[in-house]
Amino acid sequence: MKNKEIVDILFELAELYEMKNVPFKPRALERASETIDSLGEDVADIYKKGGIKELQKIPGVGLGIAEKIEEYLKSGHVKEYESMKKKFPVDIRELSSIEGVGPKHIALLYQKLKIKNVSDLEKAAKEGKLRKLPRMGEKLEAKILKGIEFKHEGGGRFALGEVLPLAREIKARLLKVKGVEAVEVAGSLRRMQETIGDLDFLAVSEHPKAVADFFSGMREVEHVYAHGETKVLVRLKSGIDADLIILPKKSFGAALQYFTGSKDHNVEVRKLAIKKGWSLNEHGLTKGKKVIASATEEEIYGKLGMPKAPPPEIRLNKGEIEAALASKLPHLIEYGDLKGDLQIQTSWTDGKNSIEEMAREAERLGYEYIAITDHTRSLAMTGGADEKKLLRQIAEIDKVQKKFKKVKILKGAEVNIMKDGSLDINDETLEKLDVVGAAVHSLFNLSKAEQTERIIKAMENPNVDILFHPTGRVINKRKPYDVDMEKIIKAAKRTGTILEIDGHPWRLDLKDEHIRMAREAGVKMIIDTDAHSVPEMSYLEYGIAQARRGWCEKKDIINTLPLKEFLKALK
Numbered sequence: 001m002k003n004k005e006i007v008d009i010l011f012e013l014a015e016l017y018e019m020k021n022v023p024f025k026p027r028a029l030e031r032a033s034e035t036i037d038s039l040g041e042d043v044a045d046i047y048k049k050g051g052i053k054e055l056q057k058i059p060g061v062g063l064g065i066a067e068k069i070e071e072y073l074k075s076g077h078v079k080e081y082e083s084m085k086k087k088f089p090v091d092i093r094e095l096s097s098i099e100g101v102g103p104k105h106i107a108l109l110y111q112k113l114k115i116k117n118v119s120d121l122e123k124a125a126k127e128g129k130l131r132k133l134p135r136m137g138e139k140l141e142a143k144i145l146k147g148i149e150f151k152h153e154g155g156g157r158f159a160l161g162e163v164l165p166l167a168r169e170i171k172a173r174l175l176k177v178k179g180v181e182a183v184e185v186a187g188s189l190r191r192m193q194e195t196i197g198d199l200d201f202l203a204v205s206e207h208p209k210a211v212a213d214f215f216s217g218m219r220e221v222e223h224v225y226a227h228g229e230t231k232v233l234v235r236l237k238s239g240i241d242a243d244l245i246i247l248p249k250k251s252f253g254a255a256l257q258y259f260t261g262s263k264d265h266n267v268e269v270r271k272l273a274i275k276k277g278w279s280l281n282e283h284g285l286t287k288g289k290k291v292i293a294s295a296t297e298e299e300i301y302g303k304l305g306m307p308k309a310p311p312p313e314i315r316l317n318k319g320e321i322e323a324a325l326a327s328k329l330p331h332l333i334e335y336g337d338l339k340g341d342l343q344i345q346t347s348w349t350d351g352k353n354s355i356e357e358m359a360r361e362a363e364r365l366g367y368e369y370i371a372i373t374d375h376t377r378s379l380a381m382t383g384g385a386d387e388k389k390l391l392r393q394i395a396e397i398d399k400v401q402k403k404f405k406k407v408k409i410l411k412g413a414e415v416n417i418m419k420d421g422s423l424d425i426n427d428e429t430l431e432k433l434d435v436v437g438a439a440v441h442s443l444f445n446l447s448k449a450e451q452t453e454r455i456i457k458a459m460e461n462p463n464v465d466i467l468f469h470p471t472g473r474v475i476n477k478r479k480p481y482d483v484d485m486e487k488i489i490k491a492a493k494r495t496g497t498i499l500e501i502d503g504h505p506w507r508l509d510l511k512d513e514h515i516r517m518a519r520e521a522g523v524k525m526i527i528d529t530d531a532h533s534v535p536e537m538s539y540l541e542y543g544i545a546q547a548r549r550g551w552c553e554k555k556d557i558i559n560t561l562p563l564k565e566f567l568k569a570l571k
Contacts, residue, residue, distance in 0.1 A: 161505020
C-alpha cells in the first residue's frame with residue numbers, strides 16, 4: 001500500500017502551506033491526509049478502479065488533491081511538494097512533535113536561524129537565540145526546551161497509533177508471500193503498550209529465504225542491519241527498527257510467548273518451569289531433550305498450571321500469573337463491546353466534520369449513540385461555544401437527529417475547568433445537556449495540591465458527568481500535569497463522576513495503572529475517541545486496549561451499556 005507515503009506527503013504539504021500563510025489549503029490537505037490514513041483499502045487499488053474520479057469519492061479528496069495522488073502513483077513524486085521542500089528543507093514531523101512549535105514557528109526558525117531539525121533547535125534554544133525572534137520570547141523558549149527534554153526522555157519510542165497501522169500492513173503483505181503459513185506481531189505492540197520501541201514479526205514458513213528476502217526488500221526499509229536465512233533486522237524509514245524471525249510451525253507458540261514478553265512476565269513464567277524440573281525458551285517447554293509443549297501458547301501455559309493464558313495486554317508480572325494459576329483472570333472487555341462514543345468534536349469548534357457526518361460514521365460503525373462535545377468559550381482558539389452557541393447547537397442536533405433512526409445523537413459539551421474549579425458555562429445551560437464532560441486545558445503548571453483541588457471542585461458540580469483526559473498528557477510531547485490521582489479517584493467515587501479513558505493514540509489518558517486503581521475502587525469509566533474528524537472515530541480500539549491493560553471488564557465501562565441504561569448511569 002502507498003497510503004502511508006501519500007499521507008506523509010499530504011501532511012507535510014499542509015504544514016508547508018501553513019508556513020507560507022496560504023489560506024484554506026492546509027486544512028483541506030490535512031483532512032485528506034487523515035482520511036487516507038484511516039482507509040482500509042490501498043489508494044492505488046482505488047485509483048485502478050476509476051482513476052481521478054474514483055479518488056474523488058474518498059471523503060475530503062477534491063480534484064486538486066486527487067491529481068497529486070495520481071502524480072505520486074504514476075511517478076513516485078509530487079513536484080509541488082518537492083519544490084516547496086527545497087525552499088524549506090526542514091524535518092517538519094520532527095520539529096512539529098515538540099510542544100509549542102507550530103508551522104509558522106518552523107518557517108521563522110528556518111528563515112532566521114536556519115534550524116532544520118530538533119538538534120538545531122535545541123542548540124539555538126540553549127544559546128538563548130529563540131527569545132530574540134518575533135512572537136517567541138523567553139517563556140516559549142523555555143517551553144520548547146522542556147518539550148525537547150521530554151522527547152529525549154521518551155528514548156526514541158513511538159506512540160502505539162504511529163506504528164500499529166504500518167505493522168498490520170506489513171503483516172498482511174507477509175501473509176501473501178508464497179509458503180508463509182502464519183504471521184504474528186509480538187513484543188510491546190502485541191501487548192498494546194502506549195509506546196513501542198521496535199517491531200517484532202514472527203513468521204511460519206518452510207521456505208525462509210524467500211520470506212527473508214521479501215522483508216529486507218520492502219520499500220519501507222531504509223537500512224538492513226543483518227540478513228540471515230531465518231532472521232532479518234532492519235531500520236524502517238519512519239525511524240523504527242523491525243525484526244523478522246522465521247521458524248517452523250512446531251515451535252511457533254513458544255516463540256510467540258517468548259517474544260511477546262514482557263521481560264518480567266517471562267522471568268516468572270520460566271521460574272514456574274524450573275520448579276517442575278523443566279526449561280522454557282523461544283524453542284519450547286522441555287524436559288531434557290523431550291519437548292513438552294511448543295506449538296501454541298495455550299499449550300505452554302496449560303502445562304505450567306494455567307488453564308487460560310493471560311491476555312498479552314496484561315503480561316507485565318503484576319498479578320496476572322497468580323490470577324491465571326488460580327483461574328481468576330478477569331474476563332477483559334472485548335474490542336467489540338462498546339455501544340457509543342462520548343467525546344466527539346465537530347466543525348462547530350475545532351473538529352473537521354459536521355454533526356451529521358460524525359453521526360453518519362457512527363451509524364456505519366454500528367454504534368447506538370454518540371455525544372457531541374464541542375469545546376466551550378474559554379478555549380477561544382477553537383471557536384469554543386458560549387451559552388447562546390450551545391443552545392443553537394442543541395437545536396441543530398434535534399434537526400439532524402430526524403435523519404437518523406439507529407443512532408441517538410446526545411447533546412453534550414467539553415466544558416473547561418477554570419483555575420478556581422468553576423466551569424466556563426453556567427449551570428442553567430449545562431442542565432439542558434445530556435452529557436457534560438469537564439477538562440483542564442490551561443494552567444498545567446499549578447502545584448499538585450492546587451491542580452487536584454481545582455479538578456475535584458469541578459467534579460463536585462452535579463452537572464459534570466465525566467472527567468475528560470484526567471491527567472492532560474500528550475504522549476511523547478507533553479507530560480501529565482501534577483495531580484494526586486488517588487484523591488481524584490476517591491472524589492470520582494464520592495461524586496459519581498465517570499473517569500474517561502481517552503482513546504486518542506496521542507493521549508491514552510488514563511494510564512493503565514490509574515485505570516486499575518479506579519477499577520479496584522469501584523469507579524466507573526468510559527472509553528472515548530476524542531475524535532475531531534470522521535477517521536478518528538476508529539480510535540476506540542486504542543482506548544479498549546488501554547482499558548484491557550488496566551484489567552477492565554465490560555461491567556467497568558459504562559458505554560458498554562444500551563442507551564437507556566447508559567443515561568441512568570450518568571449523574
